[in-house]
Amino acid sequence: MELLSGADMLIRSLQDEGIEYIYGYPGGAALHIYDALFRQDKVKHILVRHEQAAVHMADGYARATGLPGTVLVTSGPGATNTITGIATAFMDSIPMVVLCGQVASTLIGEDAFQETDMIGVSRPVVKHNLSVRHPSEIPEVIRKAYYIASTGRPGPVVVDIPKDMTAPNERFEYAYPKKVKLRSYSPAIRGHAGQIKKAVDMMLAARRPIIYAGGGVILGKASGQLTDLVRKLGFPITNTLMGIGCYPASDKQHLGWLGMHGTYEANMAMHHSDLILAVGARFDDRVTNATEKFCPGARIIHIDIDPASISKTIDADVPIVGPVDAVLKEMIALVKESKEKPDAEALAAWWKQIDEWRAFHGMRYETSPDVIKPQEVIEMLHRLTGGDAFVTSDVGQHQMFAAQYYKFDKPNRWINSGGLGTMGFGLPAAMGVKLTHPDDEVLCITGEGSIQMNIQELSTCKQYDLPVKIINLNNQSLGMVRQWQDMNYESRHSHSYMESLPDFIKLAEAYGHVGVRIDRKEDLEPRLKEVLAMKDKLVFVDIQVDRFEHVYPMQVARGCMKDMWISKTERV
Amino acid sequence: MRRIISVLLENEPGALSRVVGLFSQRNYNIETLTVAPTEDETLSRLTVTTSGSDRVIEQITKQLNKLVEVVKLVDLTEGPHIERELMLVKLKATGSQRAEIKRTVDIFRGQIVDVTSSVYTVQLAGDSDKLDGFIQAIGTSGVLEVVRSGVSGIARGEKVLSL
């Protein structure tokens, strides 16, 4: 067997795990590892400008590919800078391994230079964390980390590596374990057959059914099965913000997404349904509104890989713990075999009602002859990119507009921080996508507030040639905050203005990119076409949009699903 | 309702802090917590008493099960079980109090395990109600110091919590 130092074992383990890219930033405690990186060329390292961005990059990569992302940082500030990124990945169940340097094991507990208890600090926002206690353990720890991160309900795993574990002068036998043995961790591999049968019987007997799909369908790579089942049953389907793309948005059975800023028809259909089939969704508060008023007439079937997600906020009548793809496959087989068919008459009446709801609002917004509306920018981008771009977003009104007006027909294309709502996510996530999808269009739809939270990454984009298109919907305010202040605080705009904004064009140019400003409506289409034609350039497009626009529909706080504002003046 | 949850946990550094962290992070309460290694040195056994609605208890057990280091757990209060807690109490014991205390200790089947001219140290085991009852019977004015181990529990009959 080969003898390798801890640092070399670490890098070899990454190679053997099939890791192509890692994102990181060096520092004292990680220097042995960085030296080992230097001496090989299989694992490529991307040097970011802030560790938070490294995590979002790994996250964007993971969301676009379904594979775990990898981050490498030093101890102390390097490690603590990753926390927001890790929490973002945790809330959205994104598979990721974060390798953190640590002070030498002999110094731990002594408040050594750049010592932080990363295991303790990260504990509430990781799926699991591991520390290396002997260099010879490194291959096993790495294998375990990736296994835990990417199986069951995925999530981030932190590995804490004291500096002496990677010392170059001590060598150990290297072998990468093929299997992981963990007696205390065994995610379900299939759902309970009896429960699945019961669920299918209920589905076939339902009169006003609806399918409510979440991010779990995308994480579980089950879009195909879901689409199959939905088409077979002829039921309406809605999905969460995280589930966007799990079912083609352009299909007529799709009602759009639901919840706080969901479509009128999706929220109405949920509220009036008699049966909800929840697939890989977690009934979070941005979906359910007041839980005690949630869908009073509905019985609930809930499929999830994580038992703790079932009956957490809303009780399930039929809980099914298992991987969504396997459970849906069994459901499809049962539906095919069954002599019972969905009640055509009841479904027709249900669809008639849904079509009326659709016609009532239809995601309308007021246009203006001279001011650019953020919604029309997104609609135009959808048209100009053929609906086929990867779209990352930051957090705020622009995020909601992007999700509402860019119609995604494929999974893994809509990439946003849904659970944590992390401003600053969009640009590094887009970079992570572009790096591995160089021929695809990658748009980062952002706001002038959010983009400034990780704008330093324009420098990384230059270094690695990442021609993403940054679409800055510049409303000169923290729009989403301002909207809440308009609606709940009598328009007292406390600290929601962004005064003294930089000249984004000059800024982009200073980093070596192209900047384009659009402030006249008639310029919008021709300029956007020019921008999209610049295939090999990062273009920062600063678009001056209506400063006073609000996102609608918007659920009324503490109401039920169907209580919504559908414009500034209409409440239903 | 009060519950006693028994957990088999990997005997590894940091595992306990994950359990305790989970309770504070998710706003569950811990009334008592005991932990010690088992006959299998790779495992610790942890007993936690907590209270909450059925939904909260269901979440607690599910969330505990999700921790990678939790191997197995059981809610002992779901079936017949034995619950014990150990208490050591230092009591002021002078003059006629001494005989009185001795009598009460006997009634509660405790033992006086240390004696000075003015102090008795009493050891008592039982369920938590019994220990509370003893303190009540003695009266808090004579109590100098109390230390309780927290609850340990085990199912009655054939049922065992093991690998």
Ligand SMILES: Cc1ncc(C[n+]2csc(CCOP(=O)(O)OP(=O)(O)O)c2C)c(N)n1
């Ligand atoms: C890191 C972080 N800080 C604060 C917030 C709260 N927040 C949510 S939306 C928003 C405003 C975002 O402004 P901008 O990026 O300009 O987007 P807009 O809403 O104007 O489209 C703020 C401050 C957040 N989500 N993330």
Ligand SMILES: [Mg+2]
């Ligand atoms: Mg803004």
